[in-house]
Amino acid sequence: xxxxxxxxxxxxxxxxxxxxxxxxxxxxxxxxxxxxxxxxxxxxxxxxxxxxxxxxxxxxxxxxxxxxxxxxxxxxxxxxxxxxxxxxxxxxxxxxxxxxxxxxxxxxxxxxxxxxxxxxxxxxxxxxxxxxxxxxxxxxxxxxxxxxxxxxxxxxxxxxxxxxxxxxxxxxxxxxxxxxxxxxxxxxxxxxxxxxxxxxxxxxxxxxxxxxxxxxxxxxxxxxxxxxxxxxxxxxxxxxxxxxxxxxxxxxxxxxxxxxxxxxx
Ligand code: 0WE
Numbered sequence: 001x002x003x004x005x006x007x008x009x010x011x012x013x014x015x016x017x018x019x020x021x022x023x024x025x026x027x028x029x030x031x032x033x034x035x036x037x038x039x040x041x042x043x044x045x046x047x048x049x050x051x052x053x054x055x056x057x058x059x060x061x062x063x064x065x066x067x068x069x070x071x072x073x074x075x076x077x078x079x080x081x082x083x084x085x086x087x088x089x090x091x092x093x094x095x096x097x098x099x100x101x102x103x104x105x106x107x108x109x110x111x112x113x114x115x116x117x118x119x120x121x122x123x124x125x126x127x128x129x130x131x132x133x134x135x136x137x138x139x140x141x142x143x144x145x146x147x148x149x150x151x152x153x154x155x156x157x158x159x160x161x162x163x164x165x166x167x168x169x170x171x172x173x174x175x176x177x178x179x180x181x182x183x184x185x186x187x188x189x190x191x192x193x194x195x196x197x198x199x200x201x202x203x204x205x206x207x208x209x210x211x212x213x214x215x216x217x218x219x220x221x222x223x224x225x226x227x228x229x230x231x232x233x234x235x236x237x238x239x240x241x242x243x244x245x246x247x248x249x250x251x252x253x254x255x256x257x258x259x260x261x262x263x264x265x
Pocket of ligand 1 (some may be wrong): 157
């Protein structure tokens with residue numbers, strides 16, 4: 001049985017009710033986990049209010065600001081987790097950002113600043129948070145991050161985010177190797193395209209979704225709930241032998257080649 005009772009789970013990356021992190025938080029809650037939620041603070045406190053209202057039904061016992069580009073805030077978040085919970089069991093990393101200018105146009109035009117920002121927020125942040133979580137995961141633990149096929153294959157316009165996801169997937173393997181002796185497992189979920197705040201800001205996302213609906217083995221896209229269920233599995237003892245992996249939750253899209261062609265045409 002999938003049971004997360006008695007487990008403390010810190011979930012990052014909830015922006016609204018379409019966030020994949022929101023789908024994950026709901027499934028962890030359903031499995032009985034005690035939740036801590038982080039939000040990206042802004043000047044007017046709008047995000048804090050919005051996320052607080054959204055997660056209220058899940059009764060999180062911690063609700064903390066977290067901007068991974070602010071090292072002091074990362075340290076204080078994990079200090080609070082240690083002080084309030086004593087131990088951490090589950091860390092959900094759902095953070096990514098690239099400048100819009102770098103998600104369109106020529107990849108060879110990627111600026112040094114854009115590259116640095118994308119890799120810092122989307123890939124380095126996993127190292128940073130795993131490093132802070134390590135000493136709190138005294139009973140073992142599970143770290144789950146979100147990646148995308150664009151880190152392995154060229155997807156139009158994904159550009160510098162593809163490089164960030166390639167780095168993130170390699171971070172998963174190096175972290176899994178280091179933390180394995182502490183019984184801390186580290187895995188990634190490679191989700192198929194889903195309409196979210198992050199993806200709908202991207203031109204052509206609807207065409208990509210229609211393409212997946214046409215060629216993926218399951219002939220559809222995946223839902224936040226399906227990603228959430230896989231995350232719950234990866235955080236539970238049911239997956240105790242799995243670490244360092246990238247699990248595709250993409251309706252099977254990743255296995256296909258010749259994706260435009262029809263066999264019987
Ligand atoms: O990883 C992502 C989204 C990443 C993302 C999206 C944005 C939009 C708004 C990172 N940074 C930003 N910055 C912004 O200013 N996905 C897997 C969704 C996604 O993004 C794409 C996709 C898909 C799919 C970008 C280009 C092409 C496909």
